[in-house]
Amino acid sequence: MHDDTRRRLMLASAAALALPPLVARAQGTKLRLGLMLPYTGTYAQLGVAIENGLKLAVAQAGGKLGGREVEFVRVDDESDPAKATDNVNRLVTRDKVDVLIGSVHSGVVMAMVKVARETDTLLIIPNAGAGAATGALCAPNIFRTSFSNWQPAYPLGKVMIERGHRTAVFISWKYAAGEEAAAGFKEGFTAAGGKIVKELYLPFPNVEFQALLTQIASLKPDAVSCFFSGAGAVKFVKDYAAAGLKDKIPLYGVGFLTEGVLHAQGDDAEGLLTTLHYADSLDNPRNKAFRAAYTKASNNMEPDVFAVQGYDTGLLLAQALDKVKGDLSNRAAVVAALENAVVDSPRGPWKMSRAHNPIQDIYLRRAEKGVNKVVGVAWKALEDPARGCKL
Numbered sequence: 311m312h313d314d315t316r317r318r319l320m321l322a323s324a325a326a327l328a329l330p331p332l333v334a335r336a337q338g339t340k341l342r343l344g345l346m347l348p349y350t351g352t353y354a355q356l357g358v359a360i361e362n363g364l365k366l367a368v369a370q371a372g373g374k375l376g377g378r379e380v381e382f383v384r385v386d387d388e389s390d391p392a393k394a395t396d397n398v399n400r401l402v403t404r405d406k407v408d409v410l411i412g413s414v415h416s417g418v419v420m421a422m423v424k425v426a427r428e429t430d431t432l433l434i435i436p437n438a439g440a441g442a443a444t445g446a447l448c449a450p451n452i453f454r455t456s457f458s459n460w461q462p463a464y465p466l467g468k469v470m471i472e473r474g475h476r477t478a479v480f481i482s483w484k485y486a487a488g489e490e491a492a493a494g495f496k497e498g499f500t501a502a503g504g505k506i507v508k509e510l511y512l513p514f515p516n517v518e519f520q521a522l523l524t525q526i527a528s529l530k531p532d533a534v535s536c537f538f539s540g541a542g543a544v545k546f547v548k549d550y551a552a553a554g555l556k557d558k559i560p561l562y563g564v565g566f567l568t569e570g571v572l573h574a575q576g577d578d579a580e581g582l583l584t585t586l587h588y589a590d591s592l593d594n595p596r597n598k599a600f601r602a603a604y605t606k607a608s609n610n611m612e613p614d615v616f617a618v619q620g621y622d623t624g625l626l627l628a629q630a631l632d633k634v635k636g637d638l639s640n641r642a643a644v645v646a647a648l649e650n651a652v653v654d655s656p657r658g659p660w661k662m663s664r665a666h667n668p669i670q671d672i673y674l675r676r677a678e679k680g681v682n683k684v685v686g687v688a689w690k691a692l693e694d695p696a697r698g699c700k701l
C-alpha cells in the first residue's frame with residue numbers, strides 16, 4: 311500500500327472516530343411526540359385519558375424511549391375536521407415532531423393520515439377507528455393501537471342474536487365512526503340471521519334525541535344497537551330511559567356507550583350490554599397493576615379504554631424504539647420493530663395485523679354499579695378485514 315493511500319485511510323479512520331455514532335447522536339436529542347388530541351368539547355375527557363395513559367407508560371420506561379428523553383408537543387384539535395389539516399401541518403412543519411399521535415375523532419384522523427402519507431411522518435392512532443386508516447389508505451408509517459370502527463361493532467350482532475333478538479334499529483351520529491360502526495354491526499347481525507329495521511342518524515355532536523326515540527318506539531324492534539361516546543353517550547342513555555324504552559326495547563351498544571361515563575349515567579346504564587376490547591374488571595395481573603398505577607399518577611382518576619390505548623401507544627413505542635436504540639432514521643427497521651411487537655397490554659396481549667391494526671379479543675361487558683364487568687369473550691382474536699389495504 312502506498313504511503314499516500316495509507317495516510318488517507320488513517321485520516322479517514324481518525325475522522326470517523328471523532329464523530330459520535332448515529333445512535334449516540336440520536337440519543338442525545340429529545341424525541342418529540344406530537345399529541346393532536348381533543349382537550350375541549352364532547353371528547354375532551356377522552357383526550358386527557360389518552361395523554362395520561364401515554365405519559366404513564368413513558369414514566370414507567372424511566373422517562374425515556376429508546377434511550378432518548380421525551381418532549382410532548384400538544385395541540386387541541388377540538389374534534390373539528392375543518393381545523394385538522396392546519397393543526398397537523400403545524401406539528402409536522404413548524405414543530406418538527408418525530409412521531410404524530412392522534413386522534414379521537416375519525417374525521418380528524420383522516421387529515422392526519424393524509425399528511426402522514428405525504429410527509430412519511432410516523433403516525434400512531436390511539437383511538438379513532440376510521441377504517442381507511444388501516445384499510446384503503448394503509449401505509450408502512452401508519453399504525454393504530456386501538457381498534458377499527460368495524461371491530462367492536464361486528465361481534466355485537468352475534469351477541470344480540472344469541473339473546474333472541476331478530477330485528478334491530480341502529481342509531482348513531484352521522485359521521486365516519488357512526489356509519490362504519492353501523493356497517494360492522496349490520497354485517498355481523500345479518501350474517502347471524504338478523505334484520506336491520508332502520509338506521510337512524512343525527513349530526514355530530516347533536517344530542518337532541520327525542521324525535522329519533524319516538525321513531526324507535528313506533529318501529530318496535532326486538533332491540534336497539536348504537537354507537538355513541540363521551541358526553542353524548544351520557545345523554546343518550548339517560549334520554550332512552552326517560553322515554554320509557556329501557557324496559558321495553560333492550561339497548562345494546564359498541565362499548566364506548568358506557569366507557570368512562572358510567573358514573574354520569576347512573577342507574578340508567580345498569581344492565582347495559584356492550585362489546586369492546588377492554589373492560590375495567592379484566593382479571594389479569596397486568597390490568598390490576600395498570601389500574602393502580604394510573605389512579606395514583608392521575609389524581610385518583612379511574613382508567614378506561616382510552617387510557618389503555620394511550621398506555622399501549624407508549625408501550626409500543628418503548629418496545630420498538632428500544633429495538634432500534636432510539637434511531638428513527640432507519641425507517642425500515644423502525645417499521646419492522648413496530649410490526650413485530652407484542653404488546654403486553656392491560657386488555658390482554660395483542661399484536662399488529664398486516665394492516666397495522668391490533669388483533670385482539672372483543673369482550674362482552676355488563677354495566678353493574680358503575681363498572682363494566684366482563685361477561686365473556688364476544689370474539690376471540692378478532693382481526694379487522696382491512697379491506698383495500700395493499701401493504
